[in-house]
Amino acid sequence: MVGDLAQSEPAGPEPLPPVLSPRSKGTGPRPSLGAIVRRAVPFVPAFVPLAIVVAIIVTLIIETGLTHLPGLLGSNFNPTPSTGAPSWGIMVFVVGSFLTAVPALLLSMVVGLGIAIASVTYLPRFVSRILDPFVDLLAGIPSVVYGIWGYLFVSTYFGNTLNPFLYDKLSWIPGFGGQTPPGSGLGIPISVFILTLMALPITTLLIRDALRTVPRDLWESGLALGATRWEVLRRVSIPYGRAGILSAAFLGFGRAFGETVAVAMVINIEPVYPHNVFQGTGTIASLMFALLDSAYGNYQFLAALCYMALALLAITLVVNVVGRWSISRLSATEIAGL
Amino acid sequence: MNASATTMSDGPVLSIEGLTVRAKDRLLLDGISLDFPPHSLTAVVGPSGCGKTTFVRALNRMVELTPGLRVEGQVHYLGQNIYDPSVNPVLVRRRIGMVFQRPTVFPTSIFENAAFGLRIVHAEDEEVDRAVTEALQQAGLWDEVKDDLDRPALALSGGQQQRLCIARALAVRPRVILLDEPTSALDPAATQRVEATMLGLKERYVLILVTHNVGQAARVSDRIAVLQTGKLIEVGPTEDVLERPREKFTEQFITGRFE
Numbered sequence: 001m002v003g004d005l006a007q008s009e010p011a012g013p014e015p016l017p018p019v020l021s022p023r024s025k026g027t028g029p030r031p032s033l034g035a036i037v038r039r040a041v042p043f044v045p046a047f048v049p050l051a052i053v054v055a056i057i058v059t060l061i062i063e064t065g066l067t068h069l070p071g072l073l074g075s076n077f078n079p080t081p082s083t084g085a086p087s088w089g090i091m092v093f094v095v096g097s098f099l100t101a102v103p104a105l106l107l108s109m110v111v112g113l114g115i116a117i118a119s120v121t122y123l124p125r126f127v128s129r130i131l132d133p134f135v136d137l138l139a140g141i142p143s144v145v146y147g148i149w150g151y152l153f154v155s156t157y158f159g160n161t162l163n164p165f166l167y168d169k170l171s172w173i174p175g176f177g178g179q180t181p182p183g184s185g186l187g188i189p190i191s192v193f194i195l196t197l198m199a200l201p202i203t204t205l206l207i208r209d210a211l212r213t214v215p216r217d218l219w220e221s222g223l224a225l226g227a228t229r230w231e232v233l234r235r236v237s238i239p240y241g242r243a244g245i246l247s248a249a250f251l252g253f254g255r256a257f258g259e260t261v262a263v264a265m266v267i268n269i270e271p272v273y274p275h276n277v278f279q280g281t282g283t284i285a286s287l288m289f290a291l292l293d294s295a296y297g298n299y300q301f302l303a304a305l306c307y308m309a310l311a312l313l314a315i316t317l318v319v320n321v322v323g324r325w326s327i328s329r330l331s332a333t334e335i336a337g338l
Numbered sequence: 339m340n341a342s343a344t345t346m347s348d349g350p351v352l353s354i355e356g357l358t359v360r361a362k363d364r365l366l367l368d369g370i371s372l373d374f375p376p377h378s379l380t381a382v383v384g385p386s387g388c389g390k391t392t393f394v395r396a397l398n399r400m401v402e403l404t405p406g407l408r409v410e411g412q413v414h415y416l417g418q419n420i421y422d423p424s425v426n427p428v429l430v431r432r433r434i435g436m437v438f439q440r441p442t443v444f445p446t447s448i449f450e451n452a453a454f455g456l457r458i459v460h461a462e463d464e465e466v467d468r469a470v471t472e473a474l475q476q477a478g479l480w481d482e483v484k485d486d487l488d489r490p491a492l493a494l495s496g497g498q499q500q501r502l503c504i505a506r507a508l509a510v511r512p513r514v515i516l517l518d519e520p521t522s523a524l525d526p527a528a529t530q531r532v533e534a535t536m537l538g539l540k541e542r543y544v545l546i547l548v549t550h551n552v553g554q555a556a557r558v559s560d561r562i563a564v565l566q567t568g569k570l571i572e573v574g575p576t577e578d579v580l581e582r583p584r585e586k587f588t589e590q591f592i593t594g595r596f597e
Contacts, residue, residue: 125405221442221503224400225455225510226432235454240445 159185210244250323435507497528
């Protein structure tokens with residue numbers, strides 16, 4: 001054995017491998033299939049996300065069967081009418097999704113900015129070290145927990161106190177007057193509240209990171225000019241971290257826009273435009289979730305759900321692309337000054 | 339005869355008495371006393387870690403931003419102790435400006451960088467225009483940027499950025515400018531421009547320049563203060579200190595046996 005080993009030892013230095021890679025034409029034998037596969041393996045993971053997106057889109061399109069659904073882009077969603085043909089309008093839910101996600105995003109940006117500013121700028125280091133992890137903890141709470149908490153507990157407060165109060169004070173604003181808020185407390189306001197909580201960890205974490213990237217000497221330069229911490233924050237840190245703050249907004253929106261279970265539990269689903277902001281309506285995601293059962297066995301109904309899924313995907317994708325584009329523009333402007 | 343006016347113009351602008359800065363377990367500055375007369379450029383030199391930066395940061399209360407440091411002693415600015423409990427550090431920093439090691443321009447236009455300190459006191463637009471122009475001229479940057487004031491400051495070269503930082507400090511019309519190794523991140527040509535700017539400024543301001551570069555101190559300063567492990571061991575006119583150092587340590591430092 002030992003002898004064998006000794007024999008296989010090369011006698012002198014091995015010749016250097018050819019400089020040109022085996023792929024180059026005209027040098028050496030063609031690489032084997034195995035070699036090609038081995039060479040390709042490291043690249044494969046990079047294509048996984050693309051493959052997933054394509055797979056989802058393609059299967060959804062196939063599942064719609066490209067069925068013609070009358071009135072798909074309309075506002076009347078009535079798949080099982082007592083008389084006449086069903087109609088499949090999904091616009092109510094598109095509107096409902098924006099109606100809940102946009103206010104939730106704005107609120108979570110404001111609150112997230114407040115938390116991030118306090119943590120990065122004002123709190124003593126040891127206090128923020130204790131408080132910061134709770135933001136991560138918030139991110140880890142499953143959405144169904146937010147949903148059940150909202151449905152069983154928070155809704156009472158909205159029904160008894162907050163909604164009547166808002167109705168009383170704001171009914172002069174269009175959209176706030178009219179029908180009295182339902183006593184259950186379910187509807188748009190509590191959905192916005194729950195979505196705000198769910199978007200909050202994302203917005204807070206990203207804004208906090210953005211503010212943390214401000215170099216210490218830049219921060220001190222502001223103070224050295226006689227600015228207060230608030231002024232440096234407003235005039236230096238926030239402009240400096242604006243790309244990160246913007247990405248917080250887009251990711252927070254994605255979270256709020258696509259949330260399903262929690263919204264389905266508290267929005268008081270109705271496939272109609274709400275009479276005022278206190279009523280129930282539907283969001284794309286929550287409605288799909290709620291209707292899955294009734295759609296079973298009805299191919300048109302299932303096709304409608306697939307169209308909704310595609311709509312949700314398309315809107316999210318557009319928001320993502322716009323987000324990436326504007327963030328990259330911001331960063332480029334900052335550096336090159338275009 | 340107006341005695342007080344005479345005192346104001348001739349007396350020291352900054353007067354330091356027994357300035358001591360302590361960290362938890364050690365002394366960063368040890369009982370430094372020194373006066374800074376008007377229209378002077380004092381170079382503070384010494385090896386790394388001798389407390390130069392702590393020293394200038396103690397002169398505009400920036401040192402208080404570092405948790406765990408305690409300051410003792412007094413720093414009188416025109417007769418008033420800036421460490422008096424009644425004094426607002428924000429107002430101190432409007433009188434005693436500072437330029438950092440690295441150019442620290444803000445992510446905004448050249449004009450708004452120079453105007454920063456004026457915006458926070460809500461100066462009138464006309465006043466801002468005038469002060470910014472004047473500051474950029476004094477900093478020796480005006481001719482290079484006068485047509486591009488709206489361009490982002492980050493598009494400037496490193497040396498231009500540092501002169502913009504000087505202009506930014508000048509625009510609020512301080513009496514004292516602290517320069518903490520302002521050329522340490524610059525190439526020789528840019529360093530030369532910044533040094534020329536400093537020479538021009540000493541006619542009007544009290545400049546306190548921290549540098550580890552003895553050559554730079556020789557080129558621009560009137561006076562050299564030598565620090566060794568937090569103690570002021572020698573101070574005197576630049577020529578005297580460089581040619582006839584009293585202390586052995588000073589001699590070793592200026593001949594390059596310490597860095």
